[in-house]
Amino acid sequence: MSWMRLPLFIWAHYATGLIQILGTPVVAIALVLVAVERIMHVGIFDPNVGGDPILFQHIFWFYSHPAVYIMILPGMGVISEVIACFSRKRPFGYEFIAASSMGIAILGFIVWGHHMFVTGQSVYTGIVFSFLTFFVAVPSAIKVFNWTATMYKGSVTFESPMLYSFAFIGLFTIGGLTGLFLSTMATDVALHGTYFVVAHFHFVMVGGMVVAFLAGLHFWWPKICGRMYSEPWAKFAALLIFAGFNLTFLPQFVLGYLGMPRRYAAYPPEFQVLNVLSTAGASILGTAFFIPMIYLTYAWFWGPKAGNNPWQAKGLEWEIQSPPTTYNFDVTPTVTEEAYNYGPWEENKVA
Amino acid sequence: MATTYQPTTPEAAAEEPVNYLNVEYGWKSWLFTTDHKRIAMLYLWSITVMFIIGGAFAMLVRIHLTQPTGLFPPEIYNRLFTMHGVIMIFFFLVPSIPATLGNFLLPIQIGAKDLAFPRVNLLSWYLYIGGFRYLRRGPRWCGYRLDFLRTVQHHLFKLLRSFRRHRRLHRRLLLYHHRSEFYRYRA
16 A cells, blocks of 8 residues: 555645644634633633734634535545446546645635634735635635546446435535635625534535435445445435535525624514525425435345445455454455556447 | 355354354443444444434424424424534434444454454444534534524424414414514515
């Protein structure tokens, strides 16, 4: 195994680990400072005792912006694996997907000010943060481009992990592009603190991370428990989640555009129709999330044996027994090629 | 992958070959395990429970917003979306893929027998479970010494009782929220 033979899932986790090690201490320090302020009444964040609340926002977002990349990068790693397997192709631009994970990890630390455009920071600071935020969209766009290019001329099949991956690409693209609306200072002044923001981050977090988690769970479930789940139910659940998700959060974009603020317990009556639509979608989505829980649990106990490699995938995890033994390998394997050796396109045409 | 490695399974061994799930049984074998795959499963069940709790709060938020005046008192609404956010971010999203699929697959994909520091790996799960205790009620110094779940439960039951008592649902909802004029949005 060498760096350039690592699966993209590992690259994504490497980048995530980097952010967690560098970012999490910052929020821990912030919480220690809050404790010091509350217990010893030292003015740090509370203006009543001489502190600065903006300082808390800075420290909070210095962690919490990289934290959103902690949440999305592993999802991107899962999608890279799933799309390569079900397109029977080496991921297009493997090196660029790996490098863009690292790029997101590094750039994610210098964009936190875009959460604070309207907290009174100077316009010049805002312009710099706005520019850097546009810049962080580049590695994300590289990934989306490479996933679609991996599917191009691949032998694409439509198993349930792949359906979740399609949902991921579409929803993450919408979530990412609306992020650009919010990183533009002129539009953010209007959209800040509205339901547009709520819809944006739910598209990235639910449409991105939760959907990617489900894609990975379906992809590796035969490896985890050695048994296969019901594919028709899995496809039905994937479609229902996609429909319910869009019905929940697309109306919230409109609500935000119309100016409904978030975190308010009441709203003007003319927004009721869109809110009821969103609640209807949420009930579909909430029901749909229970379906995978049921058939995956069923498969754990009573599913048919899946075999060691039900997808004919190429990674090292598919070489070992499913479920794996306690120490995975009797002998440490020597890896001589990367995890995506799917061979020429013609050979995989029938797969 | 063409490696020098040979699969561990004896071809015609017992019906169910020994694996990480059937190598030992009982709650002790799960709660004191250092196997990265078993810890991944501990995380999987924990985050699923947290996802259901966080999702329940999301549903309460959405149900609240079906009425322009809302169904719960505003301070309860604040708690609902705060609990939804905190549970979904810190108890579901951050551990979701790294702690389950990552824990399970990272050593296997790089050809290792386990993660480095397996006991620290188990400790992280216990810290995660311990964190849930402070979700219900914070420590004394934090200033928010409110039992979130109990207050939410109280108001939920109050609302359900009012549903039962009155046939004219819509009117009752507005009456229940008797301070609503005060909070009503003024254009």
